[in-house]
Amino acid sequence: MNDDNAAHPARPLAGVTVIELAGIGPGPFCGMLLADLGADVILVERAAAARETAAEDGAPKVGAHHAIFRRGKRSVALDLKSAADREQALQIVRHADGLIEGMRPGAAKRLGLGPEQCLAVNPRLVYGHVTGWGQHGPLAQAAGHDLNYTALSGALWYASPPGEAPFAPPTLLGDIGGGALYLAVGMLAALLRARTTGQGAVIDAAIVDGSAHMMNLLLSQAAAGFLQPQRGQSLFDGPHWSATYRCADDRWISVQTLEPKFYRILLDKLGLANDPGFERQYDARKWPELRERLAQLFRQRTCAQWCALLEGTDACFAPVLTPDEAAAHPHMRARGIYVERDGVRQAAAAPRFLGEPAWEPPAIPARGEHTAEVIAHYAARAVTR
Numbered sequence: 515m516n517d518d519n520a521a522h523p524a525r526p527l528a529g530v531t532v533i534e535l536a537g538i539g540p541g542p543f544c545g546m547l548l549a550d551l552g553a554d555v556i557l558v559e560r561a562a563a564a565r566e567t568a569a570e571d572g573a574p575k576v577g578a579h580h581a582i583f584r585r586g587k588r589s590v591a592l593d594l595k596s597a598a599d600r601e602q603a604l605q606i607v608r609h610a611d612g613l614i615e616g617m618r619p620g621a622a623k624r625l626g627l628g629p630e631q632c633l634a635v636n637p638r639l640v641y642g643h644v645t646g647w648g649q650h651g652p653l654a655q656a657a658g659h660d661l662n663y664t665a666l667s668g669a670l671w672y673a674s675p676p677g678e679a680p681f682a683p684p685t686l687l688g689d690i691g692g693g694a695l696y697l698a699v700g701m702l703a704a705l706l707r708a709r710t711t712g713q714g715a716v717i718d719a720a721i722v723d724g725s726a727h728m729m730n731l732l733l734s735q736a737a738a739g740f741l742q743p744q745r746g747q748s749l750f751d752g753p754h755w756s757a758t759y760r761c762a763d764d765r766w767i768s769v770q771t772l773e774p775k776f777y778r779i780l781l782d783k784l785g786l787a788n789d790p791g792f793e794r795q796y797d798a799r800k801w802p803e804l805r806e807r808l809a810q811l812f813r814q815r816t817c818a819q820w821c822a823l824l825e826g827t828d829a830c831f832a833p834v835l836t837p838d839e840a841a842a843h844p845h846m847r848a849r850g851i852y853v854e855r856d857g858v859r860q861a862a863a864a865p866r867f868l869g870e871p872a873w874e875p876p877a878i879p880a881r882g883e884h885t886a887e888v889i890a891h892y893a894a895r896a897v898t899r
Contacts, residue, residue: 525552525870526867529552529554530554530705531555531556531610531611531612532545532553532555532556532610532611532613533558533607533610533614534556534557534587534613534614534615535613535614535616535617535627536558536559537615537616539616539660539693539694540616540644540689540690540697540719540721541615541694542581542583544614544693544694544695544697544698545557545583545587546583547694547695547698548701549585549586549876550586550864550873555586555587556588556590556606556610556884556888557584557588557590557879558590558592558594558603559589559590559591559592559882560591560593560594561591561599561882578878578879578880579856579858579880580858580878581878582858582860582878584879585855585860585876585878587879588883588884588887588888589880589882590888590889591885594625594627600625600627602889604627604632604635605892605896607627607635607636607639608635608896609636609895610636612640612642612701612704612705613627613639613640613641613642614644614697614701615627615642615643615644616643616644616645617645618655619649619654619655629641629643633714637712638712638713638714640704640717641715641716642700642701642716642717642719643719644693644694644697644719644720644721645719645720645721646658646659646660646662646663646688646693646720646721647721647722648718648720648722648723649718659688660684660685660687660688661681663688663692663693663721663722664682664721664725665680666722667692667721667726668729669682669687669688669692669725669726669728670682672745672748672750672751674745676744676745687728688721688725691725691728692721692723692724692727692728693721695724696719696724700717700719701717704717747798753796753798753801753805754800754801754808755770755771755772755795756769756770758834759808759812760809761815761817761819761820762815763816763817763818765816765817765833765834767812767820767821767831767833768832768833768834769824769830769831770830771829771830772830776828776829776830777795779829783824783827783829784808784811791804821833840852841859850862853874854875855875855876855877855878856877860875
């Protein structure tokens with residue numbers, strides 16, 4: 515285990531070893547999440563020689579020092595096209611609890627580290643695939659990214675107001691929500707089973723699956739007749755009381771008073787409690803008119819003035835903040851949600867485990883920083899096996 519994990523033995527996944535085959539997007543994020551929870555995540559990256567001969571695609575890359583999703587992991591640099599290095603990787607696999615990879619279907623197998631090869635040396639291994647389209651289906655081998663997967667799954671449809679192009683916050687809906695988090699849940703579920711049965715598993719975490727699964731709350735509204743196929747006409751995307759509004763200083767605020775008791779508080783705070791036009795909260799025919807009235811009202815004061823009036827009340831209100839502003843907000847500061855290490859601001863581990871040692875941001879490793887110690891450790895285990 516690395517020093518950061520050893521310092522916090524009470525973390526839930528202490529003692530669990532997970533191999534992460536280096537990639538982009540949801541796989542590295544899932545690895546970070548498991549490391550935050552205490553797992554010893556061994557990041558297997560391409561060795562320098564292999565990296566130098568690889569074709570550059572010209573896409574912008576986040577340098578290792580700034581890559582928050584690397585934090586708390588141990589980095590091992592190997593050339594998986596080399597038989598010797600591939601055997602070293604399999605030696606780690608023999609003693610690992612899990613492995614995650616995010617390559618196109620079949621790519622890991624061609625490297626000698628597919629599910630069949632890995633489970634052959636470690637039957638209790640939990641092997642996690644994470645891709646956009648999944649391991650099978652007509653699109654399985656096609657390239658794509660977050661926006662494409664959520665577009666096809668239906669999850670992107672309600673992402674923006676009517677008349678505007680559907681666009682969700684980058685990476686959050688697909689890569690993280692539909693991909694990384696579903697992979698993490700699958701890994702944890704299978705790890706629990708492996709602990710009691712010795713039976714490994716192969717997980718197919720597809721962003722199209724996960725982002726579609728996240729639609730079930732909305733789909734329950736559809737089944738009840740509350741969700742319209744047209745954007746801007748349903749309970750969660752149409753009402754004047756569930757929207758963002760521009761302020762006098764061109765900042766933005768949000769309100770979402772779904773329940774009548776909170777709606778009444780908002781109206782009272784805004785001086786509209788006795789206005790008959792606002793009485794029928796759920797009358798969809800009135801929503802466009804009332805949204806425009808609230809838009810005009812909120813344009814009369816600055817964001818700070820609305821915060822002074824509404825923040826901390828049950829009016830279901832919050833300002834729309836940039837990440838920098840969020841880090842400085844009193845509530846976020848009180849909870850220590852944003853932290854910094856080595857000049858890199860990052861969000862703290864979540865969820866929290868009350869009564870356990872406070873989490874501190876671990877180091878972001880350099881490429882191959884732990885190669886020698888990891889290889890030596892597992893070589894010694896092979897000798898004593």
